[in-house]
Amino acid sequence: MRELLLPKYNTNDEGCVLAGWTVDDGAAVSADAVVAEVETAKAVEELVADTDGVLHRLVEAGAHCEFGRPVGLLFDSHRERDDYLANLDGTPGSGEGEHDGPVLSAAAQTLVQEHGIRAEQLRALGKRMVKAADVQRLIDQEPAAADVVTLSPRQRAVAAVVTEAHRTIPAAFAAISVDLTTFRATRADAAPYGLVELLVKAIAARHAEFPLFFATPGADHTLTLAPDANVGVTIDVGTGLFIPVLRDVARRPIGDLTDDLMDFRVSALRQNFREEAFAGETITLSLHNDPDIVLAMPIVHPGRTCVVTLCAERSEVALTADGVPFARPVTTVTVTYDHRYLNGRDAVRFLGAVKQDLESADAIARLAG
Template sequence: MTEIRVPKLNNNDSAYTLVGWLVDDGDTVDADTPVVELETSKAVEELCSPDAGVVRHLVPAGGECAPGDLIGRVAAPGETEPGTPPTGTPRPDARAPRPGTSGPVITAPARALLDELSLDHDVVNGLDVKVVRRADVERLAAAHAPSRADASDGAVELSPAQRAVARTVETSHRTIPAAYSVIQVDVDAVLRRAAALTESLRRLVGLPEFVVCAAARLHGRFPEIFATPVDGLRLRPATAAHVGVTIDVGRGLFVPVIADASSLGIAEIVEAFTGFRRTAISGAFRERDLAGANLVVALHQDRDIVSAVPIVFPGRLCALSLAGTRREVRLDADGTATAHTVVNIGLAYDHRFVNGREATLFLQDLKDALEDPDRLAGPDGAPTTPTETRR
């Protein structure tokens, strides 16, 4: 008899909601088959069966559970099941619709947000989903939210999502003495390569994919950029470049992570971006999609944005920002005035651990790579061998 216990999924929540079982009670499954979904405050995570056998549910859909709780078992065929009670807590108000009613299951995070926004729970009945998650309520609130102005003084309350942003920003500014450097990059060549790859890969390829690729390739030469602080005097070097990218398609800001990005070619990074955009539309990111970044690339590519200072997330040392492209006329070597497409790329960094000299060298190497995209990708988007640049 093998137990299915709840792992610790993040550092933000002390309890999760069991959204639903993916297999029926008594079903026989193979090892590593997804069997149950848990929802945290930010994502939905699948748990897999640790062994092959018969799955037994101990906590119902809508139940609340904490790390370490026993929520199910996997028994070998014919094996006698012990009588140990489950440790998860059923939540009747978060389970399937009450007898005689119809409607979707509302998870605990979604229910809490409905209560926080003073919305009637019946408002979700019009959603075309079987399980209402927090992201569904956020979209519903954004589409139909009335003004939250206080009648007495006209003050406006921040949305739950903005309050979460506020907490992160406040912690960052309070605990991280950040400096900022910015460099201008000529992107004509890399945009031509991106257009060619868009046609050959039949995927949208833009400047962000190349920035991620170029930055990740610098991990070996600039390990301090990707390190994590241990305390005010020590840092822990990263063994690989795990690059987070800000994605916002109008349904909230997410920062999914491309793991070990330095080992990937442009084609693989493009596939990762494509998947991120699809998932952002549904709001169905999982904790593992959002965890582990040691460098974040913040995209600020709206028209006429010249520069933007990114937030250095607590527990990280650096963050890159990519502004919008613009046309600029300058004199070439022969004195001819020529229009070029340029962009500003900035690096915010924890000045306790990263000096201005290292930040400057990192940005210069990033610029060199982007202005010579053949160093980053072959004709089919396959990775090329990184070459040494100035140091």
């Protein structure tokens, strides 16, 4: 018998959700066969068997599991598994004695601990062997005193990052208004890209001039400079927040970025990102461009020195040189930055350079070319 261990899929999480088993309990599986799908805070991963065997599940689908812990057992034969089940030594339902109460399966014991099921409730079932489904029926029968929502593993991961960011990063903030008249004119020519892609290119174009905006903080007040501009873009289509990475932005055609962003949105809807989609980020673009959002100040993620934000497009009244009012399209671009490494003057210069690229016909043509 060998334990089927849950590998550590990433360094940010302590565990993940076993989204579903792909083979039946008691089925024979071969080495390298996919036996389950697990959901981390960022991606859906496949759990594979590391050897041939007969599968015995230890946890139910939907359970939260810690990395490095067994979620199943692999037996050499069906007979070995049957012998194991016949001699299963579970944990008693109460702490009053080893045999005072029914025997619980591992999954049932987990539910009992999570939901505070009492020993007398378990004994009232009248069963010697209590499984997770039996405990779940007890849970469903319990009257709810109030509606309580448990955060998803992904949202718990977000909570951990936000807490760490607010605890350790002294953030500052700057914002600039960008005139979109010239950009709108390029869109009138049916340009096959949007403002997000153009802003990504404009950010990457400033990598050499502002290297500390793309750097990674280290120990003893050091920064590791990035060789390339890899821009992480926030994607939230209602299934949770993801930050996949557009790599090597400066050297890639803008049409490739458009395709990648569309693929990111599809992956977010299907929740089937792979871990490599989030690797290599050197700067973050946070999209707050839903209608009427005029300003946003997101957190600076640990490991980054800043985050750039794009707000919604809107109309603004301006005056001609002769004092005649007219309406023009504008947006707000902001930067939240770690004040230990970047200063206000640097932030203003960086935003001014990005604004210049977004407002200049020549710069737009260069970035989109």
